[in-house]
Amino acid sequence: MTQPPVAFTPPIGVDGAPLLVLGPSLGTSTILWEDVVPALAAHYRVTAWDLPGHGGAKPATEPFTVGEVADAVAAGIGEFDGPALYAGVSFGGAVGLELLLRHPGLVSGAATVCSSPRFGDPANWTDRAAQVRTQGTGSLIVGAAQRWFAPGSIERRPVLAGRLLHSLRDADDASYALCCEALAQYDVTARLGEIEVPVLAVFGEHDEVSPEAHASTIAAGVRDGRTARIDGASHLAPAEFPDEVARALLDFFGGAR
Template identity: 65%
Template sequence: MELSFTDPVGPADGPLLILGPSLGTSTILWESVAPALAAAHRVIAWDLPGHGASSPAVESFSVADLADAVAAAARDAGSGSIRYAGVSLGGAVGLELLLRHPALVERAAILCSGAVIGSPSAWRERAAKVRAESTSALIVASAQRWFAPGSIARHPDLTGRLLHTLQNADDESYARCCEALAEYDVRAHLREIDAPVLAVWGEHDQVTPESSAAEISDGVRDGRSVRMPAASHLAPVDAPAEVSALLDHFLTERSR
């Protein structure tokens, strides 16, 4: 599997920070947050198969496969360790990275995500809907689910571009992401994670609410959860300044 990564931003000798996307979005999800994080990190972001600049998927894959592809890219970049932050599906990839590549990941922020997300039947139904009707059929529901009240009015350009990204995603690749999430469940393995983990939840998020973040922070050995006011499922869009400050503190606190 080949994923597309942005060019690094930030000091060439800074620790590598990899930013992961939510389903239906692209690297632009992080564009209001990445510049602040690049003050102390060499920052790159990646796209899911068939999203943004990544090629469409040609076969089925799992969330673990996505984690392996991210780990391989980090090692190809010459990094022996990384820091990671991901939203929703990108957060699930972060948990799989922590489990499958523990020596690689120093610490990870898991935003608006969970050790399991939704139900297998719901994900399979969405995959079937997209194959039958395309991702365009998801635009209205996604706008309601992704953004906190007033966020579209506050950030019209970015929210509009993200919805266009969803519309332009490859339908089959999106459906295969849904099927990967239908099989994803790492709840029984959280206690195996030693690295520090920050679980962030948005107060308006109905997809992965406080209970999802608490399950992560309580399940890992070194975890904490934080509520993000005025945010829904895409916290870096709803509350970019607050997310930037929170992640900068968490990612660098033991390096200061």
């Protein structure tokens, strides 16, 4: 099987500094992180990547697992000078945990942002995959807006919120469905204790997809874990409160290097 297609942005930031890799949530793209990047790029070389069929990545043509996406990301990291630091949102956070499990030594510190060791009932993901295959990702926009953004977030940041919802609409339907089916199979809860590098589990105050309990499970399960709360945020904390997310990551990675 060929690796699922992902696409990296060119690194920006401080020459010779540690590489910091940023991962997306399902249905978004690298624009999720664009207001956080300037603060991070003042200290690191920063790159972000897109899921199959999202943003700049080619569509997927066959099924894959979250672990296999992590393998593709690991191959991309290998093109840069490593090891890397890593932060990912939701699906991207799941990829981060799989990176730590499947590629020990490649990542020296990781943050899961609004993410989980398991994303609920697998049937919900297979149902969503079926919906997208018949109705397209546009059928998800209303529900996504409700899950992604806390009350008032869209009104505070209407342009970015609109661009993120457009990224969902523009995602390749088949690739999105395959991502859903990958999440249906994903569960690393029992393996968290194998992760030795420092892990920060960031959660949004209003996030119902990956609530505080999920962040606490990650932090308690790994050997060196902690949590951080983003007040007022829901599931897309880097878009809703970029300054606060940047501060949490800089505080954490300053100790993880």
